[in-house]
Amino acid sequence: MPFVTNQKQLQLFFKTMKQAVKSNVFRYLSLALGLLLVAITAVFSHEFWLLPEQFFLSVDQNVKVSVEVGEDFTGERWGGGTRRVTALKLHTQTTIKDLTSTVQQDDSGVIAPVLKLEETGTQLLTLATNNSFIELEPEKFLAYLTEDGLGNAIAYRQKHNETTKKGRELYRRCAKTVLQVGASYNDLPTKNTGMTLEIIPAKNPYQLVKNQPLTCQFLYEQKPLKNYLVRCWRRINGKTEVEFKKTNVQGNATFELVNKGEGNYMVSTVQMVRLANDPKADWQSTWGSLTFGRQ
Template sequence: MRLSRFLFIATAFGVPLAGTSSVFAHESWLEPLAYQVETQGDLTADLKNGEEFVGSTLGYFPNNIVRFDMIMGETAAPVEARPGNIPALETAAPAVDGLLVLVYQSTPSSLKYAEWEKFLAFAEHKDFKIAEAAHLAAGWPQQGFGEVYSRYIKSLVAVGNGEGTDMITGMETELVALTNPYSAAFDGTMQVQVLYKAQPRADAQVEIFRRTPEGEVDITLTRTNAEGVASIPVSPGSEYLLDAVVLRPYSGDRDAVWETLWAALTFKVPE
């Protein structure tokens, strides 16, 4: 597995990223039961957490949510459910055709590295070339240090004809689809822009999880260009999870030294 991260400390550093391992992977994503629905049809999506595009289904818990919205064009509506509800989203689709963008932002959570070697293995695996030196230069402990992480998740659902565009939603980091896989004009290449604080992330790595119609999952990597855009050839009938992560020093009031911001985007290419 591979999770891309952007590392900076004191001043911003660009970090090339590489590697794969299931040991450290913990993606979260929204997984609609159907990515194409009729107007006013059943709209259902699970909140998932796991690795290699396989994971546990999480319930709807308001205390874990900063925002959970459905956006179509200039219209936005909050997702509401009973605490603990599975699926996390269960409602009627809008009454008009268009591209529906599901947006989920979590509250921060924490983890701890009990062993320095595990952090080093993670940093090496992800090709964070200056992570060890930056950590030591900051005088941070080599055992029992924490990380705070947050999720910034989007999913694209076609309602009716599915025509429309994704948009910048204002999350601190996000993946913005510049092409619509459900559009009649789609040419088979998804273009997505990786943003951090509303600015494009040039040379950022994007991890691509593809689930085939037969249920097999393969994982590939790509990088963004100078405008923060990644071009990704996609296959009809396949479901995709795209993942990009920011790593930065933590400056809040929790017992942590690192903070990660995880952006994810899911969609399915029509057959």
């Protein structure tokens, strides 16, 4: 599957349509569609990830980690209001440090603590959030479900005559980032950390050899996510590429984008289930991400 960016796809779409239809009516229509898609992108800035200042560090080095939210692997500081971190843990070969109480969070935002990495080897930082609520108009909710490949929710709404009903959703996040401290490697990134949505690489990303793809398993509540849309992102020099895949019956997907080498990478997906007897929301979504770098 080719690697694409949303902007390039959009430009190609309009170029093709303009060649096929040349009229003043289409000019107004294309403008309206463009504005609509921009508005949808602004509403659904929902990718969520951990971004350290550096992925490759020395022992006893301090590192800042930013909690990011945005689109196309381009983010801004996350948090504020009722959005809160419920768990922040640093996993090393010898211990798991619970850092949740060190997170600064208030109505203005969330700031993760500066980490001092005292052990050598590959390490893993994990973060989970509480639920937030969102309500979307039917058209915007359908656009969101379509964009993220959530066909199960689309089919349910069609079957139960809910296509004209607003989308009432609770959403939460699970994020990981892989840090390499010194030149000693281990299999820590391949371990299940027990989060609600797990993205588990089959191999330490920092031990991939040239032209070796990366396989990841996707689990929701410790069960494989089958036939789900998943993504791998690469960002370098201000540009983003993304690779789309569908998981198999074991919840696995293999990404070739990592073969491009240097850059920041993110593997991500979202899972959505119908809620029963919840007075506030009809749907629960859980967003997952795994970030790492390549030199």
